[in-house]
Amino acid sequence: MQVAWDFFQRQILGMAWLNSAIGSGLIGIGLDIAGRIGASIQFFLFDMIKILVLLSVLIFIISYIQSHFPPEKTKKILGRFKGIGANIVSALLGTVTPFCSCSSIPIFIGFTNAGLPVGVTFSFLISSPLVDLGALVLLVSVFGARIAIAYVVMGLVLAVAGGTLIDKLGMEQYVERFNAIKKIATIEVPELKRKDRLLYAKEQTLETVKRVWVYVLVGVGIGALIHNWIPTEWIQLVLGKNNPFSVLIATAVGIPMYADIFGTIPVAEALFFKEVGVGTILSFMMAVTALSLPSMIMLKKVLKTKLLVTFIGIVSVGIIVIGYTFNALGFLFV
Amino acid sequence: MTIKVLGACCRKSKETFENTKLAIQQLGLEATVENIGDMAEIASYGVMTTPALVIDDQVVSFGKFLSKDDAVKIISKIARQ
Numbered sequence: 001m002q003v004a005w006d007f008f009q010r011q012i013l014g015m016a017w018l019n020s021a022i023g024s025g026l027i028g029i030g031l032d033i034a035g036r037i038g039a040s041i042q043f044f045l046f047d048m049i050k051i052l053v054l055l056s057v058l059i060f061i062i063s064y065i066q067s068h069f070p071p072e073k074t075k076k077i078l079g080r081f082k083g084i085g086a087n088i089v090s091a092l093l094g095t096v097t098p099f100c101s102c103s104s105i106p107i108f109i110g111f112t113n114a115g116l117p118v119g120v121t122f123s124f125l126i127s128s129p130l131v132d133l134g135a136l137v138l139l140v141s142v143f144g145a146r147i148a149i150a151y152v153v154m155g156l157v158l159a160v161a162g163g164t165l166i167d168k169l170g171m172e173q174y175v176e177r178f179n180a181i182k183k184i185a186t187i188e189v190p191e192l193k194r195k196d197r198l199l200y201a202k203e204q205t206l207e208t209v210k211r212v213w214v215y216v217l218v219g220v221g222i223g224a225l226i227h228n229w230i231p232t233e234w235i236q237l238v239l240g241k242n243n244p245f246s247v248l249i250a251t252a253v254g255i256p257m258y259a260d261i262f263g264t265i266p267v268a269e270a271l272f273f274k275e276v277g278v279g280t281i282l283s284f285m286m287a288v289t290a291l292s293l294p295s296m297i298m299l300k301k302v303l304k305t306k307l308l309v310t311f312i313g314i315v316s317v318g319i320i321v322i323g324y325t326f327n328a329l330g331f332l333f334v
Numbered sequence: 335m336t337i338k339v340l341g342a343c344c345r346k347s348k349e350t351f352e353n354t355k356l357a358i359q360q361l362g363l364e365a366t367v368e369n370i371g372d373m374a375e376i377a378s379y380g381v382m383t384t385p386a387l388v389i390d391d392q393v394v395s396f397g398k399f400l401s402k403d404d405a406v407k408i409i410s411k412i413a414r415q
Contacts, residue, residue, distance in 0.1 A: 070397050071382040103384070109377035203399065207346070301373065 014141050015053075019046045040228045047220045047266045052213065054141065055262055056205055058134035062096075063204035065133070067197045069096045071107050074124075075114050084164055086116070087123040091159035094127035095152075098204065104295060108175075108302050118175060119167030126315060127159035130290045135261040142269045143278075150326070151282055158286075158318040165314055166307075174307035215263030223266030227273060235274045246280045247323035251316060254287025261289045279326030286319045335365035335413070336391070341384025342371030350385040350400045357405035363413060 010016045022045050031038040074093045081089050104125060111121040131152050139148035192200070226235065239246045264285045271281050291312060299308055339354050341347030351369040358365050370376060379388060383397035387405070389412050400408070 072380065072396065075382070098383075103382060105373040106377045106382045106384070109374065110380065110382045113377070200398070207399070 009141065009144065015046075015050045018050060022046050022049075036228050040224045043227050044220055044224045047223060047269070048216065050141075051138070051216050051220065051262060051266065052209065054138055055134065055212065055216070056209055058137050059208045060201045060205045062133045063098065063201040063208075064197050066096055066098050066204075067192055067200045069093060071097055071103065071110070075110055075116070078111070078116055078120060079114060084160065086120045087160045087163045087167075088156075090116075090120045090123040090163065091127040091156045094124040094159065095131045095156070096133065097124070097128055104298055105302050108299075112175060117167050118172045119163035119165070121163075122166050122311065123159045123163030126162050126290060127156060129261070129295075130159065130286060131155040132261050135265070138262065138265050142265060143272065147278060147282075151285075154282070154322045154326075155286065158290075158315065158322065162311075162314045162318060166310065169310065171307045171310060174304040174310075176302050176304065212260045212262055215260040216266070219259060219263035220266040223270035226267065226270035232274050235271070235276060239271065239276045239280050241275070241277050241327070246277060247283045247320055247327065250280045250284035251287045251319050251323065254284045255291045255312075255316065256293050257288050258292030258294055259288050261285065264288050277327040279323040279328070282326055283319050283323030286322065287316070290315055290319070335363060335389060335409075337365050337367045337409070338370050338388040339367065340370045340376045340379065340381055340386040340388060340396075342369055343384065346399045347385040350387070350405075353400055353402040354387065354405045354409075356402045357409055360402070360406055361410060361413070363409070365409075 019042070023042055026038060026042055031041065074090075074097060077093065078086060078090055108121055108125070111124070112118065136148055136152055139151055237243065239250060243249075268281045268285055271284070272278075296308065296312065299311070303311070337354060337358070339347070339351040341350070348369075351367070355367050358367055376384065376386070379386065379393050381393060381396045385399060386396035387394050387400060387408060389409065392412075394408055394412060395404075398404075
């Protein structure tokens with residue numbers, strides 16, 4: 001059983017055979033893959049292809065699943081839950097909901113006007129970019145199942161706790177009131193046939209690859225740099241296990257940046273290879289995806305500054321805590 | 335016929351708007367086509383995923399990119415009712 005799983009992880013998800021094939025190909029055209037340039041090219045090609053292929057397959061499957069969960073339907077589902085249960089369901093649904101920064105405002109308004117507590121909406125908004133089914137599978141290929149599952153669980157915990165905390169702090173008053181909206185229509189959510197779902201999945205796949213490949217390219221580029229060009233000592237100095245500030249640095253760097261989670265994976269791979277702590281890497285990935293300048297600008301339109309700052313503060317602190325915890329407990333996973 | 339295409343933030347929405355205008359041209363219908371970018375107005379229709387198509391204040395499609403042919407199909411179906 002273990003052998004079968006290892007095979008799956010290394011060859012199917014990890015595509016180790018592809019790496020070998022590319023390596024052989026490069027040697028064939030005279031490149032020295034043990035040298036820096038050769039190794040960089042090998043890493044670059046391998047990672048690019050691997051991620052794009054996995055990305056396409058995963059997005060397709062997951063979009064198919066996601067076609068069952070448009071936010072309009074989520075709004076109705078969430079109306080039936082109360083208390084922390086609502087936050088938990090919200091965080092879970094956020095995971096399976098396709099996310100686009102420009103949805104965040106209509107979703108926020110829609111949920112709030114449907115009577116859902118502000119915290120429940122935040123649980124959704126935190127988990128949506130942070131935890132992604134597709135990324136989960138990719139994480140398994142890079143870090144193994146244990147770390148991947150830990151990332152997802154921690155992301156959900158952060159989403160639920162963050163949302164609940166925002167409610168408990170009574171932050172509802174800091175949501176901009178939209179006087180223009182008297183009544184929000186509840187639209188009929190059409191039941192899709194299988195053909196529609198397959199079509200939707202295909203559209204989402206094409207559109208996501210188009211949107212995301214640049215991030216993957218940059219991510220793989222940075223990953224290659226880290227892998228082969230930046231001395232391990234430098235990385236160790238700033239982000240290594242002996243630097244008590246590594247999590248803080250990783251988080252601080254990640255927050256203003258935005259990259260699709262698929263773009264962060266090659267960077268995470270490379271950092272992992274250079275023996276950066278698991279917690280530090282997770283913090284970086286979470287900071288990049290959960291918070292970003294574009295989404296903060298969008299949220300500024302619906303939230304008063306105090307709430308926005310609280311939101312950013314809670315998520316940041318949560319990410320940092322998760323980072324340090326994982327660094328401390330890292331030995332359990334690797 | 336008053337048609338509104340909700341969503342102005344990304345390429346998907348803008349292209350859907352253009353496709354809708356082309357569809358109306360192709361069908362030769364009397365209709366105004368507006369592109370709504372204001373989030374509050376979009377949300378008031380109960381829509382949370384753009385682009386969305388609203389015909390005479392009824393939401394007929396949401397969360398889907400529409401090609402010109404998609405738009406033609408949807409609009410002509412409504413026009414015949």
